[in-house]
Amino acid sequence: MGVKLGILGLGTVGTGTVQLLQDLDGRHRLLREIEIHRVGVRSLELSRGVELAKNVLITDLDAIVNDPAIDIVVELIGGLEPARSLILKAIENGKHVVTANKAAIARFGDEIFTAANQAGVYVMLEAAVGGGIPVIQPLKQSLSVNRIHTVTGIVNGTTNYILTRMQTEGSNFNDVLADAQKLGYAEADPTADVDGLDAADKIAILASLAFGCRINLQDVYCEGIRQVSKTDIVYADKLGFVIKLLAIAKRITPSTPPSLSIRVHPTLLPKEHPLASINGVYNAILVEGEPLKQVMFFGPGAGAGATASAVCSDILNLVAALKTSTATPNPLLSCAHQDYCQIVPMAELITRFYVRFLTKDHPGVIGKLGTCFGKYGVSLESIVQTGFEGELAEIVVVTHDVPEGNFRQALAEIQALEAIESIPSLLRVL
Numbered sequence: 001m002g003v004k005l006g007i008l009g010l011g012t013v014g015t016g017t018v019q020l021l022q023d024l025d026g027r028h029r030l031l032r033e034i035e036i037h038r039v040g041v042r043s044l045e046l047s048r049g050v051e052l053a054k055n056v057l058i059t060d061l062d063a064i065v066n067d068p069a070i071d072i073v074v075e076l077i078g079g080l081e082p083a084r085s086l087i088l089k090a091i092e093n094g095k096h097v098v099t100a101n102k103a104a105i106a107r108f109g110d111e112i113f114t115a116a117n118q119a120g121v122y123v124m125l126e127a128a129v130g131g132g133i134p135v136i137q138p139l140k141q142s143l144s145v146n147r148i149h150t151v152t153g154i155v156n157g158t159t160n161y162i163l164t165r166m167q168t169e170g171s172n173f174n175d176v177l178a179d180a181q182k183l184g185y186a187e188a189d190p191t192a193d194v195d196g197l198d199a200a201d202k203i204a205i206l207a208s209l210a211f212g213c214r215i216n217l218q219d220v221y222c223e224g225i226r227q228v229s230k231t232d233i234v235y236a237d238k239l240g241f242v243i244k245l246l247a248i249a250k251r252i253t254p255s256t257p258p259s260l261s262i263r264v265h266p267t268l269l270p271k272e273h274p275l276a277s278i279n280g281v282y283n284a285i286l287v288e289g290e291p292l293k294q295v296m297f298f299g300p301g302a303g304a305g306a307t308a309s310a311v312c313s314d315i316l317n318l319v320a321a322l323k324t325s326t327a328t329p330n331p332l333l334s335c336a337h338q339d340y341c342q343i344v345p346m347a348e349l350i351t352r353f354y355v356r357f358l359t360k361d362h363p364g365v366i367g368k369l370g371t372c373f374g375k376y377g378v379s380l381e382s383i384v385q386t387g388f389e390g391e392l393a394e395i396v397v398v399t400h401d402v403p404e405g406n407f408r409q410a411l412a413e414i415q416a417l418e419a420i421e422s423i424p425s426l427l428r429v430l
């Protein structure tokens with residue numbers, strides 16, 4: 001007997017998923033066991049990029065998660081509600097779930113996975129991080145024998161696309177964002193992309209899998225790319241860096257559960273770093289651990305086809321599980337984390353900084369900056385007066401590694417100096 005799907009949502013990812021499942025030549029033979037039983041949408045009036053049999057497309061999403069004929073619910077509507085309630089209802093009704101919804105998983109993962117474990121069903125989320133890149137399943141399975149110490153990723157396609165075009169074409173932020181929306185990369189509300197919230201959801205999910213614990217999303221430090229200017233992109237380039245929105249989770253103590261540093265912010269990345277050449281909508285996730293050392297996953301992080309590949313790989317895993325059904329759940333497919341990680345405050349983060357000052361063109365300004373930094377133990381890697389903006393001199397500083405708290409104290413004192421007009425940019429350096 002076939003495996004019946006109830007798909008919630010027929011937008012970018014839903015359409016890509018249906019297209020893939022309707023075009024099976026050359027793909028895994030188990031996909032032939034799947035029947036698209038129902039697809040739920042908001043409006044029946046919209047023209048769709050796929051053809052579906054009569055009565056498959058409906059607007060009653062509750063009817064899908066309550067339909068006894070459906071084996072797997074594929075949630076592709078996005079957002080928090082009604083996605084959360086529909087996922088929980090599907091679980092309660094004994095259905096396996098596939099979702100691409102990092103926002104819901106990062107916030108309600110605890111509730112959703114607890115319910116799934118109690119009901120003996122799986123919740124699969126390969127598409128939620130890195131779009132088409134297989135990274136969730138490798139973290140759960142092939143990499144889980146390693147002791148992972150750092151996960152560093154470019155995990156938002158929209159912002160990487162914007163930063164790449166700002167860098168290579170000198171394009172304007174708003175024009176490029178509009179293109180990313182047209183291409184189907186951006187979230188329904190692109191604020192989630194631009195302000196780093198989507199990347200924060202994703203690093204919380206990756207950290208949870210890599211370090212075997214749950215993450216409180218409010219503990220993830222998050223800065224987006226709105227303050228990244230063309231000026232800084234040019235200075236970074238001259239200094240040997242590119243600017244990328246990085247999501248970083250690092251194990252600080254080896255305890256169980258470990259304490260972690262976890263953050264999302266635009267970062268100056270040395271041009272020779274493996275993540276520096278990841279451009280456009282591509283994502284990459286660098287996982288470092290022992291004994292493997294480094295492995296990097298690279299591929300398209302958003303878009304209909306790429307994301308559909310991840311969704312369908314989860315569906316395929318579930319079809320295989322249904323075909324070989326045993327009473328005991330497969331621990332490599334389920335999620336059993338219970339404890340929350342301790343998150344280290346940002347003031348304790350050790351990092352380098354890039355900072356751009358606009359100063360009055362007084363003699364001795366550079367000396368005063370150096371003195372203030374020195375007082376708080378901030379040692380400087382480079383300090384250059386790069387040019388003038390009208391009457392004001394522009395000074396760019398790159399520090400050595402320093403506790404963020406010390407750096408902030410020095411900066412507060414510098415800000416109060418009479419010669420300092422403003423501090424237009426402050427970015428961390430990897």
Ligand SMILES: NC(=O)C1=CN([C@@H]2O[C@H](COP(=O)(O)OP(=O)(O)OC[C@H]3O[C@@H](n4cnc5c(N)ncnc54)[C@H](OP(=O)(O)O)[C@@H]3O)[C@@H](O)[C@H]2O)C=CC1
Nearest residue numbers: 009010011012013041042043076077078100101302303307
């Ligand atoms: N776009 C991408 O590249 C990627 C997206 N994702 C995730 O995939 C999910 C879907 O994203 P995407 O396809 O881009 O979103 P879209 O906005 O393109 O599509 C959403 C779909 O869900 C339907 N829908 C939304 N709310 C409701 C509701 N309340 N009741 C009924 N139907 C509803 C819409 O119906 P209608 O068509 O009638 O309006 C639409 O078909 C999100 O969680 C997103 O974060 C993950 C990786 C990549």
Ligand SMILES: N[C@@H](CC=O)C(=O)O
Nearest residue numbers: 156157158185187302
């Ligand atoms: N909006 C997201 C889509 C995939 O998760 C992105 O731009 O990466």
Ligand code: NA
Nearest residue numbers: 126129131133
């Ligand atoms: Na993925």
